[in-house]
Amino acid sequence: MANFYNDNEALKHYLTHPMMKKIVELKERNFADADKYDYAPQNFEDAMDSYDRVLDIVGDISGNIIAENAESVDHEGPQVVNNRVKYASGTQKNLEACRKAGLMGMAMPRRFGGLNFPITPYIMGADIVSRADAGFENLWGLQDCAETIYEFASEEQKQKYISRVCQGETMSMDLTEPDAGSDLQSVMLKATKKEDGSYVLNGVKRFITNGDSDIHLVLARSEEGSKDGRGLSMFIYDKRKGGVNVRRIENKMGIKGSPTCELVYKDAPAELVGSTRLGLIKYVMALMNGARLGIAAQSVGISEAAYREALQYAKERQQFGKPIIEFPAVAEVLSLIKAKLDASRALLYACSRFVDMYKIYDDIAKERPLTPEEKKEQKYYSKLADAFTPLAKGMTSEYCNQNTYDCIQIHGGSGFMKDYACERLYRDARITSIYEGTTQLQVVAAIRHVTTGTYLNKIREFEAEEVKPEFEAIKNTLVFMTQQYADAVQAVMGVDDSKYHDFMARRLVEMAGHIIMGYLLLEDAQRNDYFKKSLVVYVNYGEAEVARHASFIGNFKPEEITDYLYTNA
Amino acid sequence: MSLNIIVLAKQVPDTRNVGKDAMKADGTINRAALPAIFNPEDLNALEQALKLKELHPGSKVTILTMGPARAAEIIREGMFRGADGGIVLSDRAFAGSDTLATSYALSAAVRKIGNFDIIIGGRQAIDGDTAQVGPQIAEKLGIPQITYAEDILSVDNGEITVKRRIESGVETVKAKLPLVVTVNGSAAECRPRNAKAVQKYKYAAVPSEVAADESRKEFIEKRPYLNIGEWNASTVDADLAQCGLAGSPTKVKSIENVVFTAKEARRIENNDEELENLIKELIANHTIG
Numbered sequence: 001m002a003n004f005y006n007d008n009e010a011l012k013h014y015l016t017h018p019m020m021k022k023i024v025e026l027k028e029r030n031f032a033d034a035d036k037y038d039y040a041p042q043n044f045e046d047a048m049d050s051y052d053r054v055l056d057i058v059g060d061i062s063g064n065i066i067a068e069n070a071e072s073v074d075h076e077g078p079q080v081v082n083n084r085v086k087y088a089s090g091t092q093k094n095l096e097a098c099r100k101a102g103l104m105g106m107a108m109p110r111r112f113g114g115l116n117f118p119i120t121p122y123i124m125g126a127d128i129v130s131r132a133d134a135g136f137e138n139l140w141g142l143q144d145c146a147e148t149i150y151e152f153a154s155e156e157q158k159q160k161y162i163s164r165v166c167q168g169e170t171m172s173m174d175l176t177e178p179d180a181g182s183d184l185q186s187v188m189l190k191a192t193k194k195e196d197g198s199y200v201l202n203g204v205k206r207f208i209t210n211g212d213s214d215i216h217l218v219l220a221r222s223e224e225g226s227k228d229g230r231g232l233s234m235f236i237y238d239k240r241k242g243g244v245n246v247r248r249i250e251n252k253m254g255i256k257g258s259p260t261c262e263l264v265y266k267d268a269p270a271e272l273v274g275s276t277r278l279g280l281i282k283y284v285m286a287l288m289n290g291a292r293l294g295i296a297a298q299s300v301g302i303s304e305a306a307y308r309e310a311l312q313y314a315k316e317r318q319q320f321g322k323p324i325i326e327f328p329a330v331a332e333v334l335s336l337i338k339a340k341l342d343a344s345r346a347l348l349y350a351c352s353r354f355v356d357m358y359k360i361y362d363d364i365a366k367e368r369p370l371t372p373e374e375k376k377e378q379k380y381y382s383k384l385a386d387a388f389t390p391l392a393k394g395m396t397s398e399y400c401n402q403n404t405y406d407c408i409q410i411h412g413g414s415g416f417m418k419d420y421a422c423e424r425l426y427r428d429a430r431i432t433s434i435y436e437g438t439t440q441l442q443v444v445a446a447i448r449h450v451t452t453g454t455y456l457n458k459i460r461e462f463e464a465e466e467v468k469p470e471f472e473a474i475k476n477t478l479v480f481m482t483q484q485y486a487d488a489v490q491a492v493m494g495v496d497d498s499k500y501h502d503f504m505a506r507r508l509v510e511m512a513g514h515i516i517m518g519y520l521l522l523e524d525a526q527r528n529d530y531f532k533k534s535l536v537v538y539v540n541y542g543e544a545e546v547a548r549h550a551s552f553i554g555n556f557k558p559e560e561i562t563d564y565l566y567t568n569a
Numbered sequence: 570m571s572l573n574i575i576v577l578a579k580q581v582p583d584t585r586n587v588g589k590d591a592m593k594a595d596g597t598i599n600r601a602a603l604p605a606i607f608n609p610e611d612l613n614a615l616e617q618a619l620k621l622k623e624l625h626p627g628s629k630v631t632i633l634t635m636g637p638a639r640a641a642e643i644i645r646e647g648m649f650r651g652a653d654g655g656i657v658l659s660d661r662a663f664a665g666s667d668t669l670a671t672s673y674a675l676s677a678a679v680r681k682i683g684n685f686d687i688i689i690g691g692r693q694a695i696d697g698d699t700a701q702v703g704p705q706i707a708e709k710l711g712i713p714q715i716t717y718a719e720d721i722l723s724v725d726n727g728e729i730t731v732k733r734r735i736e737s738g739v740e741t742v743k744a745k746l747p748l749v750v751t752v753n754g755s756a757a758e759c760r761p762r763n764a765k766a767v768q769k770y771k772y773a774a775v776p777s778e779v780a781a782d783e784s785r786k787e788f789i790e791k792r793p794y795l796n797i798g799e800w801n802a803s804t805v806d807a808d809l810a811q812c813g814l815a816g817s818p819t820k821v822k823s824i825e826n827v828v829f830t831a832k833e834a835r836r837i838e839n840n841d842e843e844l845e846n847l848i849k850e851l852i853a854n855h856t857i858g
């Protein structure tokens with residue numbers, strides 16, 4: 001009778017964050033749906049109660065069904081049968097439970113059959129499901145693609161496809177090709193316009209998660225002869241029409257339940273989404289931002305699972321006549337896992353609140369002109385979301401890798417065997433810092449917010465907040481770390497060499513991350529004692545990390561960069 | 570063909586995770602110490618009803634429970650999973666009912682509902698473990714019964730086909746509607762709550778709950794689907810002499826811990842002679858009587 005929502009105090013803490021009132025009231029347009037739909041909330045309290053109840057369902061299914069099936073799904077995995085994907089039996093049961101529970105299309109408007117949840121509670125669902133089985137979260141979380149249809153497709157396409165997603169059909173985003181991974185500008189899949197204005201797709205896609213889904217979003221080259229991203233458009237391929245076969249699925253190290261497919265398109269009929277040429281530069285960017293937040297949630301969920309497995313083992317395992325958790329060396333590892341977990345989650349939900357705010361304003365702007373005040377807020381939160389998304393994806397995925405590594409360490413030799421869940425978590429974690437943009441690419445996206453000062457400005461806002469006296473010392477530490485960060489940024493930018501900037505970028509982004517997560521935990525600890533320990537542990541950790549980077553940058557002679565870089569020679 | 574299905578359900582103390590304070594000194598259950606839950610096998614029964622509803626669009630699933638007003642909780646729970654509504658049969662006159670009085674009251678409520686094709690309940694409740702109420706209701710209504718059901722395979726032309734769990738395996742049987750089916754715990758687990766249903770029905774209430782909290786009175790009155798029925802002895806035209814303690818021949822003399830020692834099961838053929846021999850034997854060794 002495990003419930004992965006009810007047993008986690010942090011989730012309720014973030015669900016009841018003070019910013020939620022504004023998010024919910026805007027999202028619900030002051031509860032205009034109340035008399036139109038029998039499941040729409042009447043007011044803020046009613047909406048919060050509904051989120052709580054629905055997350056309780058997610059927690060129930062995750063704890064009692066998805067987590068129970070995780071091991072067998074990992075062993076069994078999906079198969080290709082007659083060019084179609086056959087999910088592992090546990091995956092089928094998981095999907096069936098999620099469909100029956102109506103957990104698909106959670107963030108979609110009610111007129112398409114969705115629950116109209118803000119991003120924040122939806123991301124909580126992703127966090128909870130990932131703790132049960134990160135691989136399954138991919139299948140469940142791909143419902144997020146409906147957001148792209150909602151934002152950019154025609155009304156007719158929305159009615160048709162979003163409704164189907166809300167009824168439980170699955171999605172995929174078909175972007176990657178053998179020669180177009182991180183560099184999506186090189187996509188070659190060919191879209192040919194027919195006389196009647198419709199399109200057919202021909203070519204190959206690779207590494208497509210859930211590639212045999214019901215509804216695909218496909219990036220393809222519609223402009224013949226074009227070479228870069230401006231010749232790419234976005235299409236919907238409907239599996240009911242036929243034309244795409246699964247040639248093989250990859251044999252992966254982790255998230256084995258999630259089929260990663262190689263797809264062959266043979267005159268596959270497709271519908272254009274929005275305008276031609278905007279496929280990569282506009283739609284995929286939006287799609288990616290949503291997906292990156294999803295991977296951050298997946299990373300947090302895996303960290304949560306790793307922490308609980310490690311804690312339980314450390315309490316049960318006896319050596320030298322006592323549980324190993326009583327040894328400071330073991331306790332330190334555990335407390336660091338917990339601190340990184342809590343810091344990750346703080347960043348995840350700060351980011352999802354920012355995403356909520358600007359997306360809701362974007363949506364309202366389609367209905368009526370925003371007031372100047374609202375426009376200002378829209379811009380403010382849009383920028384923060386843009387800055388926090390790569391930071392969250394980068395930091396949480398690296399931490400989930402570190403946490404699953406440490407989880408095995410706590411298990412000692414037993415953790416190296418296949419007998420405990422920690423080895424699966426370790427394998428599942430590994431992809432999080434790679435897909436939807438590697439950590440290195442998150443740094444590329446984040447660094448401009450270092451140079452333009454988005455992070456520092458937000459940090460200064462945190463700094464301006466009064467804190468309770470007991471937290472003054474910690475705040476002073478954060479202020480000191482901020483000074484080191486600001487100095488380091490200035491020092492790096494003072495060198496006129498873009499290669500050197502790229503080389504130092506990761507360090508600067510991480511420094512900003514440590515300070516931001518420190519302030520977020522400071523805010524949390526003032527509202528809830530639950531976070532007090534992690535605040536201390538995390539700020540101690542971050543302080544040392546910031547000093548380490550500051551020292552490296554300070555001591556580094558710019559000409560030494562030639563010793564790091566490879567040339568053709 | 571759409572079906573009218575009545576699901577018999579009971580709110581029971583959760584006896585699966587009992588602590589030290591689960592029993593009072595007098596040997597009765599300390600209900601305050603145990604959370605009240607939907608009787609597990611009644612959830613299996615609900616799943617069978619919901620599956621039939623999916624197979625036969627337009628079908629209606631009504632949950633019937635006997636208990637205090639707070640038993641409305643399990644009706645809401647059923648509505649969250651797909652039931653259309655329910656009735657709480659609640660009256661002080663029903664207090665202290667044994668299985669005979671319970672089945673009398675429930676069968677009176679079923680008669681009052683009138684139009685039904687299938688009555689489905691769990692095999693037994695985890696607080697009493699008698700497995701008597703379902704069969705007694707069938708007897709009182711004079712309709713067939715299928716016990717130990719594991720899967721309702723189909724309903725066609727007024728006939729139901731059910732796979733039932735028996736000691737040596739499974740058997741598939743058919744019976745005419747209307748009938749009573751009691752469902753075994755080995756049947757499919759009940760589906761999870763549904764996100765929309767939870768939001769739609771969370772304020773569903775029986776009249777006495779509405780009366781206790783006036784704040785939602787108007788809201789609920791405007792929405793008929795939020796009204797859970799609350800019936801008493803007179804609503805169902807029950808003969809008070811057959812209700813509650815008055816209608817319960819069972820008298821609890823004492824309660825003791827019993828450790829089962831029998832190793833093997835014995836097969837008794839379903840004929841009067843063998844049954845009579847068994848009853849004689851049980852009276853002789855003071856198991857009954």
